[in-house]
Amino acid sequence: MKTLLISRATLDGRTVDVLIEGNRFKTISEAPIEGTFDRTIDARGKILVPPFYNGHTHAAMNLLRGFADDLQLMDWLQNHIWPAEAHLDDRIVYAGTRLAILEMVRSGTVFFNDMYWYAPAVLRAAEDMKVRAAIARQAIEVTPGVNNPTNVESNAALEDMIGGCSDRVFLTYAPHAIYTVCGDSLREMHAKAAAEKSYYHIHVAETRTEMETCAKMHGGMTPIAYLDSLGVLDARTVMAHCVHLADGDIRIIRERGAVIVHNAQSNLKLDSGFFPFKRAVTEGGCRTVLGTDGCCSNNSMSMFSEMKTAALLAKTVADDPTVAPAAQILKMATADGAATFGINAGVIAEGKLADALLLDASNSLLVPGFNLASDLVYAADSSCVDTVICDGNVLMANRVVPGEADIIAAAREAAARLR
Amino acid sequence: MKTLLISRATLDGRTVDVLIEGNRFKTISEAPIEGTFDRTIDARGKILVPPFYNGHTHAAMNLLRGFADDLQLMDWLQNHIWPAEAHLDDRIVYAGTRLAILEMVRSGTVFFNDMYWYAPAVLRAAEDMKVRAAIARQAIEVTPGVNNPTNVESNAALEDMIGGCSDRVFLTYAPHAIYTVCGDSLREMHAKAAAEKSYYHIHVAETRTEMETCAKMHGGMTPIAYLDSLGVLDARTVMAHCVHLADGDIRIIRERGAVIVHNAQSNLKLDSGFFPFKRAVTEGGCRTVLGTDGCCSNNSMSMFSEMKTAALLAKTVADDPTVAPAAQILKMATADGAATFGINAGVIAEGKLADALLLDASNSLLVPGFNLASDLVYAADSSCVDTVICDGNVLMANRVVPGEADIIAAAREAAARLR
Numbered sequence: 001m002k003t004l005l006i007s008r009a010t011l012d013g014r015t016v017d018v019l020i021e022g023n024r025f026k027t028i029s030e031a032p033i034e035g036t037f038d039r040t041i042d043a044r045g046k047i048l049v050p051p052f053y054n055g056h057t058h059a060a061m062n063l064l065r066g067f068a069d070d071l072q073l074m075d076w077l078q079n080h081i082w083p084a085e086a087h088l089d090d091r092i093v094y095a096g097t098r099l100a101i102l103e104m105v106r107s108g109t110v111f112f113n114d115m116y117w118y119a120p121a122v123l124r125a126a127e128d129m130k131v132r133a134a135i136a137r138q139a140i141e142v143t144p145g146v147n148n149p150t151n152v153e154s155n156a157a158l159e160d161m162i163g164g165c166s167d168r169v170f171l172t173y174a175p176h177a178i179y180t181v182c183g184d185s186l187r188e189m190h191a192k193a194a195a196e197k198s199y200y201h202i203h204v205a206e207t208r209t210e211m212e213t214c215a216k217m218h219g220g221m222t223p224i225a226y227l228d229s230l231g232v233l234d235a236r237t238v239m240a241h242c243v244h245l246a247d248g249d250i251r252i253i254r255e256r257g258a259v260i261v262h263n264a265q266s267n268l269k270l271d272s273g274f275f276p277f278k279r280a281v282t283e284g285g286c287r288t289v290l291g292t293d294g295c296c297s298n299n300s301m302s303m304f305s306e307m308k309t310a311a312l313l314a315k316t317v318a319d320d321p322t323v324a325p326a327a328q329i330l331k332m333a334t335a336d337g338a339a340t341f342g343i344n345a346g347v348i349a350e351g352k353l354a355d356a357l358l359l360d361a362s363n364s365l366l367v368p369g370f371n372l373a374s375d376l377v378y379a380a381d382s383s384c385v386d387t388v389i390c391d392g393n394v395l396m397a398n399r400v401v402p403g404e405a406d407i408i409a410a411a412r413e414a415a416a417r418l419r
Numbered sequence: 420m421k422t423l424l425i426s427r428a429t430l431d432g433r434t435v436d437v438l439i440e441g442n443r444f445k446t447i448s449e450a451p452i453e454g455t456f457d458r459t460i461d462a463r464g465k466i467l468v469p470p471f472y473n474g475h476t477h478a479a480m481n482l483l484r485g486f487a488d489d490l491q492l493m494d495w496l497q498n499h500i501w502p503a504e505a506h507l508d509d510r511i512v513y514a515g516t517r518l519a520i521l522e523m524v525r526s527g528t529v530f531f532n533d534m535y536w537y538a539p540a541v542l543r544a545a546e547d548m549k550v551r552a553a554i555a556r557q558a559i560e561v562t563p564g565v566n567n568p569t570n571v572e573s574n575a576a577l578e579d580m581i582g583g584c585s586d587r588v589f590l591t592y593a594p595h596a597i598y599t600v601c602g603d604s605l606r607e608m609h610a611k612a613a614a615e616k617s618y619y620h621i622h623v624a625e626t627r628t629e630m631e632t633c634a635k636m637h638g639g640m641t642p643i644a645y646l647d648s649l650g651v652l653d654a655r656t657v658m659a660h661c662v663h664l665a666d667g668d669i670r671i672i673r674e675r676g677a678v679i680v681h682n683a684q685s686n687l688k689l690d691s692g693f694f695p696f697k698r699a700v701t702e703g704g705c706r707t708v709l710g711t712d713g714c715c716s717n718n719s720m721s722m723f724s725e726m727k728t729a730a731l732l733a734k735t736v737a738d739d740p741t742v743a744p745a746a747q748i749l750k751m752a753t754a755d756g757a758a759t760f761g762i763n764a765g766v767i768a769e770g771k772l773a774d775a776l777l778l779d780a781s782n783s784l785l786v787p788g789f790n791l792a793s794d795l796v797y798a799a800d801s802s803c804v805d806t807v808i809c810d811g812n813v814l815m816a817n818r819v820v821p822g823e824a825d826i827i828a829a830a831r832e833a834a835a836r837l838r
Contacts, residue, residue, distance in 0.1 A: 066793035268731035312687035368834030371485035415787030
């Protein structure tokens with residue numbers, strides 16, 4: 001089995017050697033680990049921490065970074081984003097997803113829960129770049145009951161591909177939202193997800209319009225109550241946004257064990273509203289993780305930036321500066337993110353899957369270093385990440401990702417075709 | 420005169436050569452500039468942009484990064500921050516300010532408007548590291564009418580020092596706040612500032628407690644109305660925070676031409692409240708720039724992060740996603756920041772002071788590159804900054820700041836003395 005020794009890293013304030021065998025942490029020890037290894041990383045002056053797990057995104061939208069901003073939602077979608085997306089094809093989505101993965105790796109993220117068109121291209125990009133990913137069998141029914149042809153083809157191709165892929169990637173069922181997918185399809189996709197022990201990924205309670213439309217169409221119900229009435233909320237249901245939550249919604253989410261993905265920056269940029277962190281998480285006890293959303297509405301994939309905004313915003317929204325402390329936010333972005341998707345990682349411990357970052361302790365953003373969780377949430381940025389390890393593979397070392405120039409050149413070429 | 424050629428940089432989409440003579444941009448030309456220069460920077464693949472001007476901070480508080488977070492304001496101040504600050508001395512503040520300047524340079528900032536104890540140490544740090552800075556003659560009257568001894572000594576020392584300093588640094592009058600400085604002193608310091616054409620730097624309307632106390636003590640007046648009644652609001656009055664503004668306050672600020680420094684991240688972290696960007700800036704027309712505040716309440720000095728949070732937050736607070744567009748936010752952090760303090764910089768143009776950044780165009784955060792202002796505000800972080808030029812001097816090249824290891828070692832040693 002392939003061996004990787006991380007030598008003399010700082011872990012929780014101790015100096016340790018970490019031996020990775022295959023894709024797992026085999027031994028973590030203060031005593032130097034002797035032997036011959038396939039690769040050794042000198043980690044003196046480096047801090048070993050878990051990487052980030054991005055709970056909700058549309059990775060290929062990296063190609064639309066800065067394409068259109070600061071507009072009213074429907075102007076933005078109808079006159080800018082959708083016309084650009086009409087140019088999408090398999091090759092463009094592959095190039096865009098690789099750009100997104102490059103950005104994620106450079107900022108310490110090793111997993112993303114995706115939902116986008118041309119999903120086979122997303123799957124290929126994730127496999128080629130050796131990151132973890134949840135790939136969506138997306139459904140958007142333009143006419144209720146009729147799947148979009150792109151989805152149907154993509155979803156069939158995914159089934160053919162997934163068998164030959166690594167354990168790092170898996171498929172989800174992803175009805176886009178309650179206003180784009182009919183109740184029968186919402187139920188049917190959930191039944192398939194349940195039968196396969198797969199995940200169910202959906203946008204929920206993002207905008208005020210969605211709330212009003214849902215109430216009108218479904219006898220005054222909230223989106224959460226409506227989904228619950230369909231029986232699709234359980235511990236494998238992953239709900240992006242949940243900005244607008246009544247107290248009853250919070251109780252339902254907690255009781256079903258469904259997971260909220262909070263996308264603080266996207267919600268602010270699109271003026272979706274303020275996520276009620278204190279009510280839903282601190283007091284409500286809903287399982288909650290963090291996501292960047294797509295690059296059109298953020299416009300980066302940095303979980304550093306996402307953690308900071310989530311932590312800061314929660315305090316003033318709740319009128320309570322003790323809400324969303326750094327350690328809680330960091331756990332949401334790491335261990336909880338991994339656990340949500342059944343990935344046995346997000347914690348540096350023997351037996352866990354070998355996902356890790358080495359941070360440069362001499363980066364001024366991590367000095368003086370009183371509290372690592374605080375520094376990661378409130379101060380750090382991508383420049384602090386020196387080395388990224390996912391599933392035992394070194395994806396970036398000394399801030400170099402192999403093939404970076406080619407990925408960027410391909411992304412520029414693909415973006416030019418979106419105009 | 421010293422010459423620096425920036426060769427083949429990208430400026431507003433064109434490829435240019437830029438000749439700096441002494442501390443000014445002498446020639447900007449698409450044709451290559453021939454000749455012999457003291458230094459030439461190969462800027463192929465680099466984007467030339469103005470640097471950032473940080474409108475309000477307490478630089479040395481970098482040493483307290485992560486010292487205490489996520490607490491109620493008075494618990495945080497009385498039980499953590501003030502006891503730590505009791506250990507301050509000239510050497511600690513010098514070390515902390517150098518750490519802050521290092522962080523600022525690495526994230527593209529060349530000026531900071533400071534307010535802190537042991538100001539002579541702040542001034543020395545700014546001069547030694549060749550950045551621009553506004554150094555505060557701070558006043559905090561513990562007993563109204565009596566200056567704090569540290570301030571009195573520091574302020575006297577500043578007067579002795581400033582004559583021997585570069586044009587990059589200058590002094591301000593900085594009464595801490597209306598609740599720590601009495602009305603007579605507020606007026607007296609303004610009279611001195613006016614006589615010297617200096618700046619008047621003060622915290623205003625930051626917390627709800629300040630609003631209530633002001634109303635009680637000053638016949639129902641808001642802090643802005645109170646300051647106006649003292650006659651201290653003019654175009655050289657720089658007011659940090661202004662979170663709580665009545666419509667009448669906004670009219671007064673606009674009419675007096677006083678400047679608001681918006682510190683979005685600090686205001687969120689301390690639960691100060693939501694700055695009314697649309698009312699005060701978009702519609703109110705108040706001159707407004709951006710600041711990071713000190714590292715205890717942010718906890719970084721990155722103007723990238725500050726710009727993003729300011730732009731995102733303004734939209735949802737106003738319930739209008741068109742508020743605070745990227746180009747406006749970028750101008751606030753660059754040209755407007757410089758202009759506020761009479762610094763003829765913040766724009767790359769012949770005759771202007773030679774302050775500039777070179778960004779790495781191949782950093783994935785700037786790809787595909789549809790809109791540079793959007794990319795800088797919403798996506799970039801410190802990793803994008805390759806080279807920093809201030810006043811014609813190269814402060815960082817290829818992401819290396821000379822002396823960085825020594826600055827960090829001294830900061831760690833100083834921070835250890837704060838416990």
